[in-house]
Amino acid sequence: MNVIIRICLAIIMVCMLGACGFKDIDKRFFVVALGIDQSENEKKPYRITLQLAIPSPKIEPGASKTQIETIDAPSIAEGVRMLKAYVDKEIDFGHCKIFIIGEKVANSDYQGALEWMTRRRDIQSVANIAIGKPDAESLLKVKPLSERYPGNTLFLSFGADGTESSYTYVESLSDFSRRASEEGLDPLMPIIKKDNQESFIINKTALLDKKRVKLVLNPSEAQLYNQLANDFTKSSMHGMFEGLDLVVAITEIHSKFRIGKQNGEDTITMDVKMKVVFEEAPKDLYSAQWRSVEEDLNKEYAKSCVKLLRKIQKAGVDPIGFGLRYRATHPGSDAFKKWESLYPTIKFVVRANIIIEGTGLIK
Amino acid sequence: MNRYVFYNFIMVSFINLLLFVPHILIEARFNGAVSSMIVGTVIGTILVYMYTSAMARYPGKGLPEILKQHFPQWLVSICMFCSAVMWWFATSIVVVAYAILINRFFNPDANSIIILSMLIIACGYAATRSTLSVMFVLEIGLIVNAPVIIFILFKAVRSTQLNFDSIRVVANYVTAMPTLSAVAAASFIFTGYINLSLFNRLLPPNFRFKFRWVYPVFGITIMLITFFVPIGFHGTEAVNQYTYIWSVTADSLIMQYGFIERVLFLFLIVFLNLTLVYTMCGWHQAMEFIKCCFRNYKPEIDSPKTPVANYVIVGIFAMLTMLYLVLTNEKINMFITSYWLVARMFVEFIIVLTVFVLSRRRPKTT
Amino acid sequence: MNERLRLLFAEAIDMKFEHLQNSEMSIEIAYIAPLCEENKINDFIIVPFTKDAYPFQSQLDTNPEYRQVEDIAKWQELLLRGHVLIQANQIIYAFDASRIISIENPQTQVESAIQGPQLALSEDLNISLNLIRSMYPSPDLSVEEHTIGSLSKTPILALFDQRRVDPSVLDTVRDKLTSINVEMLHAAGELEKLLVGKRKHLFPTLLITERPDRISKAISKGKVVILLKGNMFAIILPATFFDFMHAMEDDYDAYWMTRFLIFLRYTSIVLTITLPALYISVVSYNPEVFRVQLAFSIAGSRSGVPYPSFVEVFIMLFMIETLIEASIRLPRYIGSTATTVGGLILGQAAQQAGLVSSIMIIVTSVVAISNFVIPVNSLSFAIRFLKYPLIAVSIFFGITGVAVGLFVYITYLCNLRSFGKPYMRIFGKLRPLEGDIGQVNVE
Structure with a gap:
């Protein structure tokens, strides 16, 4: 009896041996970034670029080594599968945190790429997604000088443990896929550009509808958008007071909006409260009346906000989620239809409330 | 020892995340999920109160012993066999679903049958232990895992990605009429009390159920999180496209400074433990019910030696579970689950009502 | 007497037979020299007998150290335990002169504590018992003696607080101790295996310790402690997993x-x-x-x-x-x-x-x-x-x-x-509280 059990166990063990996915870490090629471009070839419209990490025991600035593989394929999944034949180790997407979509793809239709990403089980939902300009391939070939680990520069640019730039909008895959299908909330993505040296610039944001890019915000607009939509605090604001330049750093910001009627017109009222500290100011500002400075700043800020919101409205996209709020406050399945007819003509009122906390270390 | 009753309740309400309950509710989000949840809460609460007060009159007796007092043996045998099937099914669905889930997220290259066989060997071993041991394992399992689950849920609720507008949009559909499958799914969250059917054997004489208000409060909290957090994360539209909605939701979270960065892995491991504990409890109960089908069986709560019958019965369970995996796939499993949930609700109605009526008929013996 | 013993211990050269005579009477004594303390024999038998200041016969009758032995079959065992047999006036007396070689009051070595009792149990049962008794001065402390080993005849003491001990545990322990059937027993670990009874076990379910403070604490919690002659370790039972994770210093x-x-x-x-x-x-x-x-x-x-x-x-x-x-x-x-x-x-x-x-x-x-x-x-x-x-x-x-x-x-x-x-239960007391789960079958 006992012997039979033991033999059975041994057989089971042997069976298991054949059926497991044992693969050592050094036999895997980690993809650290994936680029999706449009190729010229009609039959193979996708150009897939993989940035593969070459791990090395030495860890020092500039020691990061990567390998770039590019292929044209009829679909992304096929392209990735074909690329396996180009490399010597198993391709692993487990650490792929950056997806770059080429400008051309973003301008035509991104849904195919998005679907592939959400369907694959080994792609993290927390991965970051961005538009590459002019294309993803050339961006992935950049080798930043200070990079210690392969792909680390881009990880750090987007993650919260590295730099936190007020111009960079950080978009995760799960958020993007929510926005790509939600009624009343439209997607947006940061745009990565290559500068002349070996580094990246990420200071523009593209606003998209459910299919393609509709509007690109310039850096100052992108920053303003981050302040309005994300309450991004580590940012600054430019203003004028009696003809003098002022720059303030925002220490606290809260914005909220309301959709309702004002004077018979449909209006979106936005309240922005912020606390600021001066970074650049005329010398004698400390003794001046802060109240009037605040009012000037308020006016100017409100003006630029309304300008931005108008611009977004004109492009016909809704990244802040006004439409979703409308649906939330107006029950009924036809709410979104009503909203769609309402949005192009809706009025914006921005009420800024800026509180000056101090003038920095000097008067 | 009220805490052992709580453990059962907490375990079942957590396990709903795996049992397609959120999936069924979210599918019906525009046509009756919210109102079904309200109805489900009411049903669940009433059943909890009825069953606990009925069971309190039979200290130290499980469902089979109670039935044996009032009904002939053949009827008890049939009832016990049916409930054994119910309990076996409840757990087998979960363990099969989890084997597939592991196959998807942890070992994509491995064979799901082999993963399942490992899971059921572990569960089978645990289920054949004595009732008392099963309770101890349940206690340890929950004390280790529940804080992590609560942490994940809390992190999800506090996340900035959670969009309250989407939640409000869905909550506005409260006026839609409830549907049967959604009510069944919602009431499942409250169904942990039904494990008293067996574990009442362990409760000492002069036992009192205390803090019964905790059950509905806890159940409602878990239910709201179960349903609304994925909607807040994935929006009202995209939420329906995922097969493993909570795994994807957990994957959307990140622990910036944790040792493991991705919450998904923490989530999967913790729920793996919970699945094992749940399967152990379910199989153990089903096994005991089957043993009660025989006339001369004497219930024992802590036998020093494991009876051979335990191994035989659980072995059969394990074989059937393997068969279930082979014969079904994700889609059929999901489909069967939604029907099973409805069937379960009605069976529970019958059990609770029977026991309740029996307990009222009997004069109080104090 | 000596004739008979000579036959029994024919091959043992360390067996000593003496025939003594003073003015009053003559006695025969027999003992195994290495097992006995010569000083004690001199002080209690030879010197008083030869000095003859006090009648030796009345000394034999009054002093309880000299026990009368009626059963001839016991002679052998007594001699082997280090007793001296005395024959006076056709009556056999036994006198305990055994010499036990052991480490005198050893320091704790296996489980040391920085602050806490530094003395460990001794290999001598009496010294160990002395330590425990002085740490647990209660009339409820009961000591039971058992002997295990058909050859080694190892004396074993079971200690417990008779008021606090769990009767079901005590019964099983007594049962097990009487039913153990081995030839030799020398170490606490050996006894542990015999008590557990399972052929293959992974975890220790009995706690072996050398610390008297741990022992007295265990007795106060209603546990049973087993001491073994010639072994400076005691066995505490029943034990839970958490007892093994508990260092005595945690209490200090x-x-x-x-x-x-x-x-x-x-x-x-x-x-x-x-x-x-x-x-x-x-x-x-x-x-x-x-x-x-x-x-x-x-x-x-x-x-x-x-x-x-x-x-x-x-x-x-x-x-x-x-x-x-x-x-x-x-x-x-x-x-x-x-x-x-x-x-x-x-x-x-x-x-x-x-x-x-x-x-x-x-x-x-x-x-x-x-x-x-x-x-x-x-x-x-x-x-x-x-x-x-x-x-x-x-x-x-x-x-x-x-x-x-x-x-x-x-x-x-x-x-x-x-x-x-x-063995492993979170929040559970060793003795189930009123209203704990799993008590129904007891009634």
Whole structure:
């Protein structure tokens, strides 16, 4: 009896041996970034670029080594599968945190790429997604000088443990896929550009509808958008007071909006409260009346906000989620239809409330 | 020892995340999920109160012993066999679903049958232990895992990605009429009390159920999180496209400074433990019910030696579970689950009502 | 008498027979010289007899040290236990002159505590009993004597507080003690095996200790303590898993520090069991669990290693286990040298030779060190074994396997009973409280 059990166990063990996915870490090629471009070839419209990490025991600035593989394929999944034949180790997407979509793809239709990403089980939902300009391939070939680990520069640019730039909008895959299908909330993505040296610039944001890019915000607009939509605090604001330049750093910001009627017109009222500290100011500002400075700043800020919101409205996209709020406050399945007819003509009122906390270390 | 009753309740309400309950509710989000949840809460609460007060009159007796007092043996045998099937099914669905889930997220290259066989060997071993041991394992399992689950849920609720507008949009559909499958799914969250059917054997004489208000409060909290957090994360539209909605939701979270960065892995491991504990409890109960089908069986709560019958019965369970995996796939499993949930609700109605009526008929013996 | 004994102990040259005579009477004495203290024989028998200041016969009758022996069959046993047999006026008396060679009041060595009683139990039952009695001066302390071993005839004492002891435990202990049937018994560990009765067991379900404070505390909690002659260890039963994780100092030191230490102990238990298995499963199945930076540095340091991760783990674990074994068995002075040579030089060399990765060295040392944190040795040995099945499972199933393996361990532990008491149970008292679960069958 006992012997039979033991033999059975041994057989089971042997069976298991054949059926497991044992693969050592050094036999895997980690993809650290994936680029999706449009190729010229009609039959193979996708150009897939993989940035593969070459791990090395030495860890020092500039020691990061990567390998770039590019292929044209009829679909992304096929392209990735074909690329396996180009490399010597198993391709692993487990650490792929950056997806770059080429400008051309973003301008035509991104849904195919998005679907592939959400369907694959080994792609993290927390991965970051961005538009590459002019294309993803050339961006992935950049080798930043200070990079210690392969792909680390881009990880750090987007993650919260590295730099936190007020111009960079950080978009995760799960958020993007929510926005790509939600009624009343439209997607947006940061745009990565290559500068002349070996580094990246990420200071523009593209606003998209459910299919393609509709509007690109310039850096100052992108920053303003981050302040309005994300309450991004580590940012600054430019203003004028009696003809003098002022720059303030925002220490606290809260914005909220309301959709309702004002004077018979449909209006979106936005309240922005912020606390600021001066970074650049005329010398004698400390003794001046802060109240009037605040009012000037308020006016100017409100003006630029309304300008931005108008611009977004004109492009016909809704990244802040006004439409979703409308649906939330107006029950009924036809709410979104009503909203769609309402949005192009809706009025914006921005009420800024800026509180000056101090003038920095000097008067 | 009220805490052992709580453990059962907490375990079942957590396990709903795996049992397609959120999936069924979210599918019906525009046509009756919210109102079904309200109805489900009411049903669940009433059943909890009825069953606990009925069971309190039979200290130290499980469902089979109670039935044996009032009904002939053949009827008890049939009832016990049916409930054994119910309990076996409840757990087998979960363990099969989890084997597939592991196959998807942890070992994509491995064979799901082999993963399942490992899971059921572990569960089978645990289920054949004595009732008392099963309770101890349940206690340890929950004390280790529940804080992590609560942490994940809390992190999800506090996340900035959670969009309250989407939640409000869905909550506005409260006026839609409830549907049967959604009510069944919602009431499942409250169904942990039904494990008293067996574990009442362990409760000492002069036992009192205390803090019964905790059950509905806890159940409602878990239910709201179960349903609304994925909607807040994935929006009202995209939420329906995922097969493993909570795994994807957990994957959307990140622990910036944790040792493991991705919450998904923490989530999967913790729920793996919970699945094992749940399967152990379910199989153990089903096994005991089957043993009660025989006339001369004497219930024992802590036998020093494991009876051979335990191994035989659980072995059969394990074989059937393997068969279930082979014969079904994700889609059929999901489909069967939604029907099973409805069937379960009605069976529970019958059990609770029977026991309740029996307990009222009997004069109080104090 | 002597004639008869001469026949019985024909081959024993250490048997002494004397015939003494004074003015009044003549006696015969017989004893086994190495077992007896010559001084005692001189002081109590030979000197008073030859001096003849006081009639020796009345001395024999009044002093209870001289016991009258009626049964001839007992002679042999008495002699072997170090008694002197005296024949006076056709009556046989036995006088206990036994000499027990033992370490006098040894210091605690196996379980040392910095602040706390430093004396350990003695190999002499009387001294041990003295220690325990003085620490537990209560009339309720009962002592029962048993003898085990058909050849060794080892005396055994069972101590318990007769008011607090759990009667069901006491009954099983008595049952077991009377039913044990062996020839020789010398060590507490041997007795433990006999008491547990299972042929293959993984965890110790009886606590073996040398500390009298632990013993007196256990008695006050209603446990049974078994002392063994010629052994400075006592057995405490029933024992739970948490008793093994409890160092006596936890009761003596500051509250928060000891809570932290207890937390540390449980963490290190988890680490020492799971770490090698987790290393395998993360490196070979789910490298995405790590942070990306860590993953790359592991991949980098492993890139020179030709073997799969589990071979690497086996190499390192083999080395560390042999090291531990060697340093336990070696004399104390060489022991530390062995550790230095092995730990420092081999580890470094193995990594430079590209046999193992540098992360693996860290893993191995964490595993070894956290294993030593466990206060009671027998559990520490059991835990040392536990990591190997997990490694085996992790080779096939990765992280899932480790989690399932841990679940099975917990189930096994919860299923264990130490003399009918649950071995592992959180928040459970050893003696079930009023209203605890599982009391129904008792009524």
